[in-house]
Amino acid sequence: MITLTVTLMEIGSNMKYITLRMVAEKAKVSVNTASRAINNRPDINLETKKRVLQIAKELGYIRNGAAVALRTKKTGTVGVVIEDNRNPFYAEVLNGMEVAAREKNYHIIFANTQRDYKKEEEAINLLLAKRVDGLLIAPVQDRDDDIKNLIEANIPFVIVGRDFENIELDAVYNDEVKGGFLATEYLIKKGHKRIALIDGFLYKSPAKGRLEGYKKALKKYGISMDDALVSVGDIDVKDGYERTKQLFEKELDFTAIFAYNDMMAFGAMQAIREKGLIIPEDIGLVGYDDIPFCALMDPALTTIRLKKQELGIESLKLLLSRINSNRKKAKKIMLDVDIIVRKT
Amino acid sequence: MITLTVTLMEIGSNMKYITLRMVAEKAKVSVNTASRAINNRPDINLETKKRVLQIAKELGYIRNGAAVALRTKKTGTVGVVIEDNRNPFYAEVLNGMEVAAREKNYHIIFANTQRDYKKEEEAINLLLAKRVDGLLIAPVQDRDDDIKNLIEANIPFVIVGRDFENIELDAVYNDEVKGGFLATEYLIKKGHKRIALIDGFLYKSPAKGRLEGYKKALKKYGISMDDALVSVGDIDVKDGYERTKQLFEKELDFTAIFAYNDMMAFGAMQAIREKGLIIPEDIGLVGYDDIPFCALMDPALTTIRLKKQELGIESLKLLLSRINSNRKKAKKIMLDVDIIVRKT
DNA sequence: AACGTTACCGTTAACGTTATCATTAAAATA
DNA sequence: TATTTTAATGATAACGTTAACGGTAACGTT
Numbered sequence: 001m002i003t004l005t006v007t008l009m010e011i012g013s014n015m016k017y018i019t020l021r022m023v024a025e026k027a028k029v030s031v032n033t034a035s036r037a038i039n040n041r042p043d044i045n046l047e048t049k050k051r052v053l054q055i056a057k058e059l060g061y062i063r064n065g066a067a068v069a070l071r072t073k074k075t076g077t078v079g080v081v082i083e084d085n086r087n088p089f090y091a092e093v094l095n096g097m098e099v100a101a102r103e104k105n106y107h108i109i110f111a112n113t114q115r116d117y118k119k120e121e122e123a124i125n126l127l128l129a130k131r132v133d134g135l136l137i138a139p140v141q142d143r144d145d146d147i148k149n150l151i152e153a154n155i156p157f158v159i160v161g162r163d164f165e166n167i168e169l170d171a172v173y174n175d176e177v178k179g180g181f182l183a184t185e186y187l188i189k190k191g192h193k194r195i196a197l198i199d200g201f202l203y204k205s206p207a208k209g210r211l212e213g214y215k216k217a218l219k220k221y222g223i224s225m226d227d228a229l230v231s232v233g234d235i236d237v238k239d240g241y242e243r244t245k246q247l248f249e250k251e252l253d254f255t256a257i258f259a260y261n262d263m264m265a266f267g268a269m270q271a272i273r274e275k276g277l278i279i280p281e282d283i284g285l286v287g288y289d290d291i292p293f294c295a296l297m298d299p300a301l302t303t304i305r306l307k308k309q310e311l312g313i314e315s316l317k318l319l320l321s322r323i324n325s326n327r328k329k330a331k332k333i334m335l336d337v338d339i340i341v342r343k344t
Numbered sequence: 345m346i347t348l349t350v351t352l353m354e355i356g357s358n359m360k361y362i363t364l365r366m367v368a369e370k371a372k373v374s375v376n377t378a379s380r381a382i383n384n385r386p387d388i389n390l391e392t393k394k395r396v397l398q399i400a401k402e403l404g405y406i407r408n409g410a411a412v413a414l415r416t417k418k419t420g421t422v423g424v425v426i427e428d429n430r431n432p433f434y435a436e437v438l439n440g441m442e443v444a445a446r447e448k449n450y451h452i453i454f455a456n457t458q459r460d461y462k463k464e465e466e467a468i469n470l471l472l473a474k475r476v477d478g479l480l481i482a483p484v485q486d487r488d489d490d491i492k493n494l495i496e497a498n499i500p501f502v503i504v505g506r507d508f509e510n511i512e513l514d515a516v517y518n519d520e521v522k523g524g525f526l527a528t529e530y531l532i533k534k535g536h537k538r539i540a541l542i543d544g545f546l547y548k549s550p551a552k553g554r555l556e557g558y559k560k561a562l563k564k565y566g567i568s569m570d571d572a573l574v575s576v577g578d579i580d581v582k583d584g585y586e587r588t589k590q591l592f593e594k595e596l597d598f599t600a601i602f603a604y605n606d607m608m609a610f611g612a613m614q615a616i617r618e619k620g621l622i623i624p625e626d627i628g629l630v631g632y633d634d635i636p637f638c639a640l641m642d643p644a645l646t647t648i649r650l651k652k653q654e655l656g657i658e659s660l661k662l663l664l665s666r667i668n669s670n671r672k673k674a675k676k677i678m679l680d681v682d683i684i685v686r687k688t
Numbered sequence: 689a690a691c692g693t694t695a696c697c698g699t700t701a702a703c704g705t706t707a708t709c710a711t712t713a714a715a716a717t718a
Numbered sequence: 719t720a721t722t723t724t725a726a727t728g729a730t731a732a733c734g735t736t737a738a739c740g741g742t743a744a745c746g747t748t
């Protein structure tokens with residue numbers, strides 16, 4: 001239900017901005033000199049500069065970014081393409097980007113793709129029409145058509161959270177193999193031998209990496225792998241819940257679960273509770289990402305911590321280094337991960 | 345630890361875009377006619393239009409948003425000023441805004457304020473320099489200096505999630521009094537008579553509204569209010585935890601807690617568990633917001649549901665109606681709330 | 689036949705800023 | 719004193735697009 005209150009108001013949408021010319025006229029200098037003052041350029045007398053800035057302040061002058069952008073071919077804006085800003089993982093990454101951007105006087109325009117490749121393509125094009133100076137993209141899959149277009153068109157961009165191994169491009173991502181290894185090793189050391197992995201689709205490199213780490217750990221500790229214990233699919237709470245239920249139905253005799261991410265682990269917790277089993281006594285559980293809610297769960301979730309903020313910050317920095325220097329080489333940054341041991 | 349991989353790459357930052365003039369030349373029409381085709385204007389022959397669009401597509405023409413913005417004084421961009429995009433409540437709101445914006449061919453630029461008034465002011469100014477067509481602001485407090493400036497400068501904006509009662513402006517907010525009432529009434533009907541309220545600071549209107557609803561419910565059911573049971577302060581998990589601990593220390597003999605928001609309720613849950621008490625048998629608990637994690641908690645949290653997505657969507661729609669029509673009246677939209685009963 | 693109407697298209701100017709070059713005055717040097 | 723250098727400023731053009739207006743040809747109307 002929506003309640004409306006209507007009262008009189010004398011505001012419209014025909015806002016008036018002060019232009020640099022107005023400032024210049026009042027200061028009795030040329031527009032150019034005024035521009036020099038505003039932009040803190042060297043070849044201007046200190047007194048005139050002070051005068052111009054003073055008048056600009058008085059009049060409430062605000063630089064017209066559109067005009068600047070047209071002239072300088074720089075908008076001071078970075079486009080961000082992610083799955084969903086509500087996902088706590090991406091919320092952290094996005095936040096890191098915003099913080100880093102603000103510090104460098106850049107702004108973030110973001111677009112959600114909802115894991116839809118078509119929306120991703122569309123979002124990229126719309127952002128390019130806005131003439132963003134560069135793009136930060138967390139791609140929905142390993143498909144690389146639009147990425148190659150970007151390279152061809154010489155658009156600065158950074159891939160976030162994954163790597164395209166066979167393409168030379170800028171990327172910042174996590175050490176997923178290590179993450180998968182740490183999670184699995186932890187469970188093994190807790191005495192588990194039959195560890196189920198509920199993974200994401202393997203055409204996404206993070207899911208592939210975590211599986212690889214899983215295998216590596218099993219191998220190291222001499223445990224033979226049972227393919228039936230590994231499933232792939234979507235990666236939210238609901239999928240975690242359902243895939244865990246399936247594991248029970250199949251009577252696979254597992255004693256622990258390694259979930260692709262924390263959300264899935266939360267789903268798994270529900271299924272385990274419903275089954276009347278206790279975590280960690282009956283079933284071991286490890287998540288992935290270390291979103292803030294892990295600590296709030298009962299029992300608090302053991303998980304692999306990704307440096308989410310840092311992922312955002314480093315991506316942005318890498319992008320700016322591409323934009324503002326004439327670096328010709330691709331740079332790939334892999335962030336370290338660790339395990340946060342809690343109650344599960 | 346950061347690992348670097350460097351390989352050769354032949355990309356730079358000197359991207360080249362196709363201009364409308366190039367398209368026009370190739371199509372052997374004037375720039376204006378090309379513009380007509382691109383903008384789907386009526387006074388153009390269907391054949392020429394097709395030809396121009398075809399060539400634009402071939403050449404990979406992408407409209408230069410900066411030039412359009414300069415000429416038309418519209419950027420197709422909306423500035424969003426919120427506390428923190430990681431806060432699940434604002435993540436939902438922001439998402440609603442993004443979805444609604446995308447549908448109308450607008451983009452969102454957002455800035456976090458971290459509840460810092462200075463940052464809020466700064467963010468607004470930076471967004472205005474980007475010449476956003478309007479602003480969606482969830483203000484950090486009831487201070488209205490910068491708001492009044494916006495009105496004076498004729499900048500379209502909408503206040504999100506609260507109301508400035510004595511100022512005529514566009515706003516979308518929740519029925520906080522009802523929310524406070526429903527939460528309190530629920531606990532009363534569960535048999536509680538001494539209900540603690542851990543609220544936000546009262547200079548923020550939502551906190552004030554929820555307190556009002558709390559009082560209203562007590563009054564209706566003939567329960568006298570004990571001021572000692574009401575505390576105000578910050579509103580995150582930590583504060584919920586600590587304020588609950590203080591309640592125990594003061595031995596106030598309460599049997600239920602109504603928390604300002606879900607995050608605080610999660611903190612309260614921790615404190616209650618540590619005390620060795622069971623929810624809801626020993627202590628009743630109601631949160632506020634209905635963020636997605638309420639359902640995942642054990643026990644699942646009963647809470648007041650705010651229409652968060654809708655809050656974002658309606659705010660954006662209201663802003664666009666201000667921008668694109670010449671409505672002169674202020675419009676205030678109050679969204680209904682309800683209670684989601686779970687286990688607590 | 690003369691005029692008006694319509695459909696289509698082009699010309700010009702403008703949005704607000706900055707880059708480039710030119711200019712002036714003052715200071716430094718020969 | 720004549721010349722060169724330096725500091726400070728101004729004039730002009732340009733970024734890419736669209737708005738406003740003007741023009742032309744084809745057709746219809748009287």
